[in-house]
Amino acid sequence: MELRHLRSFSVVARTLNLTRAAEELHYAQSSVTEQIQALEAELGTPLFDRTGRRLRLTAAGGRLVDYAHQVLALVEQARAAVDEQPDEPTGALVLGALETLCAHRVPALFTDYRTRWPKVGVTVEQGDRGYLYDAVRRGAVDVSLTFGAAPTDPALASEVLAHDRLVVVVPPGHRLAALDEVGAEDLRGLGFLATPPGCGFRAMLEDALLGDVVIEAEVASLAAMCGCVIAGSGCALVPETAARDHVAAGRLTAIPLRGKHSRTAVTMTWQRRSAGRPSVAALLVSARAAFARQPVA
CATH class of the missing domain: 3.40.190.10 (Periplasmic binding protein-like II)
Known part of the structure; x- marks a missing residue:
């Protein structure tokens, strides 16, 4: 299973439009179509329903979406882990948090982290608990901040920062x-x-x-x-x-x-395997320090 096929599948599954997917991927539309067909042939099942004027995911395509996201995210994590230097975090990092924490706790953490590690491109994403935990599992979010206990999942690590x-x-x-x-x-x-x-x-x-x-x-x-x-x-x-x-x-x-x-606990959650990335490890340290400096009630 080729990564470029999974990447094309992931974009087409999100846009449900071959023209937009081709533009985003910088491929010819015929190339995107060929890659999807090659993936379907390898898996032995259609991934999209092409009847009518709109693309729709088949049941098999819907099941593949999360796996494709996880594989692609893991590849990016592996690339970032190899590229980063232990004493100088670089690359991209996504911090996810609940609305209240985004408004009241993330700004100080974000500013401190960006000041200490300016070569890391940080994106802050807001969502509810279910979305954030799923995004951490998929690798779309590197570290999440939520209220309440984290779900029991052997792939995830969590830590209570405050109450x-x-x-x-x-x-x-x-x-x-x-x-x-x-x-x-x-x-x-x-x-x-x-x-x-x-x-x-x-x-x-x-x-x-x-x-x-x-x-x-x-x-x-x-x-x-x-x-x-x-x-x-x-x-x-x-x-x-x-x-x-x-x-x-x-x-x-x-x-x-x-x-x-x-x-209620304020909980930080991340993928266990991502803790070795210098940028993620540095964020965990910064979050602990930020909450220690300004503990909540």
Whole structure:
């Protein structure tokens, strides 16, 4: 199986357009078609459905996509590992993080890392936990920063950098605003804004309220959720970091959660095999130092 065939397949699978794929790959369209046909012949099955005017992935093509991404990412990692010098990281690196961490914790880490290692081209990518863990597995993201525990996966390594306190945010003047802390018994019957099912923050809310939670509406973004609370649309459970600026400005009141579910981990995750790359190893060191200098609540 030739790498150029996998690379062409990956681009065609993403664009579902031979003309655009050929332009991106800097090949003639006929060359891209020949490479796809050669890969299909080698695998003994069609990878694209060519009926009608649009390309569609077949079931086999859909299954191949992730493997193609992993192989191509691994080749790039191998090339980077060979090219980099241990005492002078170079190349490209992708740091992925949740929205709240991108806004509040990544800027200082990004600036420190770029100052120390200017020859590394750093890209910061934002996504939810599921996307980020999958991207780390595929090699599309080198290191991710998330809230909560990392998934159990022998290919991944993870480390808790800090813990952030969970708080219930309400508008100033709300009946909970005068409390020093709240527990499940204080929150029963209140309408909460929540992230969609499957999101880590939704699970944190359900754990905190022992499953007895009234969901007023689902909001995918913590920043948007805080904005909705400010506008009077309910209350929400968020990491204190997400609400800190609004609390300082007097737009929200944050009441710490009481009990065993009162904190969430800030977790760094990476591929075990990538830790030998100087650029990745340097980022792990920089992240530990950044969180040690400015620990969260």
